[in-house]
Amino acid sequence: MNKKEARVLIKERRMSLSQEYIDFASDKIFQKLLQNEDFKNAKVVMSYMDFKNEVKTNKINSFVKDSGKILVLPKVIDKETMIVIEDKNQYIVSPFGNKEPDGEEYKGNIDIIITPGVAFDRNKNRVGFGRGYYDRFFIKYPHSTKIAIAFEEQIISEGIEADIYDKKVDILITEKDIIK
16 A cells, blocks of 8 residues: 555554543553553653554553653754754644653663554554655654554554555554554
8 A cells, every 4th residue: 555545544543542532542552551561661751742543652651750760752944854852841732733842952872762643564564644754854863772662443454555665663562453
């Protein structure tokens, strides 16, 4: 399936999920993430603030901060650039309508990048929103473990056509499975 078709199909699927299902599945994904050795050992974790029926990240983000790890969150700067800012509970609303951290750019090492996406396949290919922010960001952090979190409803069984710019994730966690 090409990326455009995947984006349309999965956005529609995801937007039809009930809030009860989103909460239930997000909690299952959180529990699976807690078992991951890379996550357990990480000192710096990049996550995101969920938006429009994405996997809920509030428990993940709170856990990271409460456990003494550094939590960094993405902030879009322009049409091609995304940076991360350490979460210090200061936020703004982005031009896309989601919350983003406010503060200075974090330039240190990142051990884990918890990655959102619109659609995935079982080969760990990822389709984002089409701007390439995460693909470009992954290039800057080649040694970070990239863990995508997604609902089973976001998995395309027949696979996704990837191009040379698309970067796979290392691990994909859904409420039902862990794909390494």
